[in-house]
Amino acid sequence: MDVRDVAHLARMHITAEEATLFQSQLEHILDHVRDLGELDLDGVEPTAHAVAVQNVFRVDEARPGLPHAQVMANAPQARNGLFMVPRILE
Amino acid sequence: MSGANPYKVSIGLETHVQLKTRSKIWCACPNTFGSDPNTDVCPICLGYPGSMPVLNAEAVKLTVMAGLLLGCRINHYSKFDRKSYFYPDMPKNYQISQYDQPLCTGGSVPIEVDGKPKVIRIHRIHLEEDVAKNNHFETASGVDFNRAGTPLMEIVSEPDIASADEAFAFLQALKQMLVYGGITDGNLEQGNIRCDINCSVRPDTQTTLGTKTEIKNMNTFKGVHRSLTYEIKRQIEVCEQGGKIMQETRRWDDARGVTTAMRSKEYAHDYRYFPEPDLMPVVLDDAQIDEWRTALPEMPQARRTRFITDFGLPAYDADVLVADKPIADFFEATLAAGASPKAASNWVMTELLRMLGEQEWSVSEARITPTMLADILRLLDEGKINNPAAKTIFSVCFTEGGDPRAIMEARGLAQVSDEGALDRWVQAAITANPKSVADYQAGKKAALQFLMGQVMRASQGKANPPKVMQALKAQLDG
Numbered sequence: 308m309d310v311r312d313v314a315h316l317a318r319m320h321i322t323a324e325e326a327t328l329f330q331s332q333l334e335h336i337l338d339h340v341r342d343l344g345e346l347d348l349d350g351v352e353p354t355a356h357a358v359a360v361q362n363v364f365r366v367d368e369a370r371p372g373l374p375h376a377q378v379m380a381n382a383p384q385a386r387n388g389l390f391m392v393p394r395i396l397e
Numbered sequence: 398m399s400g401a402n403p404y405k406v407s408i409g410l411e412t413h414v415q416l417k418t419r420s421k422i423w424c425a426c427p428n429t430f431g432s433d434p435n436t437d438v439c440p441i442c443l444g445y446p447g448s449m450p451v452l453n454a455e456a457v458k459l460t461v462m463a464g465l466l467l468g469c470r471i472n473h474y475s476k477f478d479r480k481s482y483f484y485p486d487m488p489k490n491y492q493i494s495q496y497d498q499p500l501c502t503g504g505s506v507p508i509e510v511d512g513k514p515k516v517i518r519i520h521r522i523h524l525e526e527d528v529a530k531n532n533h534f535e536t537a538s539g540v541d542f543n544r545a546g547t548p549l550m551e552i553v554s555e556p557d558i559a560s561a562d563e564a565f566a567f568l569q570a571l572k573q574m575l576v577y578g579g580i581t582d583g584n585l586e587q588g589n590i591r592c593d594i595n596c597s598v599r600p601d602t603q604t605t606l607g608t609k610t611e612i613k614n615m616n617t618f619k620g621v622h623r624s625l626t627y628e629i630k631r632q633i634e635v636c637e638q639g640g641k642i643m644q645e646t647r648r649w650d651d652a653r654g655v656t657t658a659m660r661s662k663e664y665a666h667d668y669r670y671f672p673e674p675d676l677m678p679v680v681l682d683d684a685q686i687d688e689w690r691t692a693l694p695e696m697p698q699a700r701r702t703r704f705i706t707d708f709g710l711p712a713y714d715a716d717v718l719v720a721d722k723p724i725a726d727f728f729e730a731t732l733a734a735g736a737s738p739k740a741a742s743n744w745v746m747t748e749l750l751r752m753l754g755e756q757e758w759s760v761s762e763a764r765i766t767p768t769m770l771a772d773i774l775r776l777l778d779e780g781k782i783n784n785p786a787a788k789t790i791f792s793v794c795f796t797e798g799g800d801p802r803a804i805m806e807a808r809g810l811a812q813v814s815d816e817g818a819l820d821r822w823v824q825a826a827i828t829a830n831p832k833s834v835a836d837y838q839a840g841k842k843a844a845l846q847f848l849m850g851q852v853m854r855a856s857q858g859k860a861n862p863p864k865v866m867q868a869l870k871a872q873l874d875g
Binding site for chain 1: 418419420425426427428433434435436437438439440443451452453454455456457476481483484485531532533534535536537538539540541542667669672674676677678679680
């Protein structure tokens, strides 16, 4: 695991010093997680959730959205009701 | 095509279908099209930190019903995952989708090209959220989140499609089934169905698939056909010249009719899928799945058979009528309003389809209702109007609506069967055309048609043709 790859995936800029520091810190964390591999988990079903809750649904009913002015309140730039962002290249 | 084609083509389609729900997938914002930008939105579909999604039950039901229509295996356990990427159409920087445990697996879509039936296998169907729509301007882009959070079903086909024609037929067949099933409105202009294309070619002798290219975000079936026709030719030419196909994403340039390579990625996408912690798994039992199975509406093939056996329609009529569900519904409603099947079929296939085509309207945009058509056919049947008058009334109903009988009266379109009036027109025609009378009496039958035409003209098309014929013959043969 290279911490610079992880930083790139998260679109974070880190300095060379930070890369060295975070690399060793992350290694420690990953080592700790690797300890879980020592456990005997034969016969334990993998799960994506810690609580046994399923089928949490919402009835298909529509309500109006937020007032438009409130929606745009935090927009750094807006035009014609749109959130304006730097021109998107492919 | 002449001779054996030395290249095999393999095409797989990833078809995204917007589901016909009232609200969005994770929040209660309306799932509609055409609202002012950023008005059908809330913190959840805007992707605000801390907002919590709750799954719309109807979206699950519609996806499972689509799976049942396509003969998929419905998975009893299904879950959602986060797919990470950075793009302004998704401010939370991940799309909630399904990675390794989708709702439906397997299945197929039957197609027919040049009279040859073929089955295109489906790999899987999963449920995800649609993203915001970007509008590109000269110096900036603008984002509208109304579309964000629309329930989106992705149908992934196996690479069984072997030509642009087959891809087109697949999309047509898929759309027809899904619209019939009430799964989607299937409105391409509104982006209800969009697809990504994976395409590769390989020498006939090679067993493994060739390197594929991907064409993203196609929103018309015609565009899919045209882009594939171009891309297949391009790939074969590269191979012929000893070149190598690059695995890349290409963009379809509709105006120029070519695909071009998009800026190559620095490295492959790393979506880092992981289970969505904010959504619980979906667990479906057989009783629930069976309940939805029994709620499935009639499919086009079954309806076609019923039209032929129950209504005695020719196969051709049945094909034309069932091709488009709203048309088939209109036809059946016309029968329910009292029309006879063959007459209703003729009028729907000719007048209705012709006028819809001219206006580029869907049935719902036309003002005529099945009851109006049934009333027009009743007036015809009772001899109150003749065929040209019926067409005039139909046309008025089509654009303005209204009661056919009232239109008939207001416009003086009632057929004249009154013998006094008919006799006067017949007499006038005979007096004015002695030569035709002589010709007829000399055995020239065509002269009678001419006299008939004169009477119809004098009556401004309102005379009852069989009665005119009767009266003419009575006068001349008498």
